[in-house]
Amino acid sequence: MKKVFYALMLLLVVVSGLVFANREINNESTKKPSLKPLSAAERKAELKKWEASPAGIMYKKWEASPAGKKVHAAEAKIRKNIKDYTNMEGVVTSLSLPPGSRLGFGVMVRINGDDYIVKFEPEKSQLEQLHSLKINDKIMIRSHSVSHAPKYSYPIISCEYAERDSKVIFKRAPRKGGC
Incomplete structure (x- = not known):
């Protein structure tokens, strides 16, 4: 009887040791190496x-092309408004985005004589107000x-605030768990 008991105890110790060792190996493989920020020289090399x-x-070819220069020039026109987070008045020119677009919900807007893609990330409660937009509506964007x-012949504005007729039609909700 003692021999059976000792054999079972030994078997139990060996099996639990194997299980514990296997768990440690699995934990080590799931840990991802922490990515440290690249130095200036490393960024330049990349x-x-x-x-x-x-x-x-x-x-680089696109940037040097007339289309790329046009996009950069249009961005430069609104850079101050973007930096200062001030209102930009625009007119809705199209309720759909260019064919093949993968930006989600958005409209085409003309601001200061240039066309822009205005991209929204709406919640379901905001969709109704955004769908009420019509061509030639004047909107204020921030x-x-x-x-x-x-891929696009227009700069892409990620809208955070929009109003029409002094009424807010879109306000981006703050991200959860982020900065």
Whole structure:
């Protein structure tokens, strides 16, 4: 009887040791290495590497093309408003985005003689007011960011606040858990 008891105890110790060791190996493999910020020299090297890639070469060609220069010029016109987060008055020119667009919900707006894609990230409660927009509606827009992409012939404004006839039709909700 003692031999059976000792054999079972030994088996229990060996099995629990194997289970514990396997758990430690799994925990080590799931830990992701922390990404430290790149130094200025490393960033510069990565940028050079990207510029030499096919995507970087295509982007540089687009930037130098008339379409790229037009987009950058339009961005420059509203840069001060973006930086200061001030109102920009615009007229809705289209209720749909260019074909093949993957920006979500947005409209085309003319501000100071240039066309822009105005992208919204609405909640369901805000969709009804945004869908009530019509062509030639005058709207006031505020944003903190404007971007561009070679795929689009227009700068992309990420709208954070919009009003029509002095009534708020869109206000971006703050992100949860973020800065």
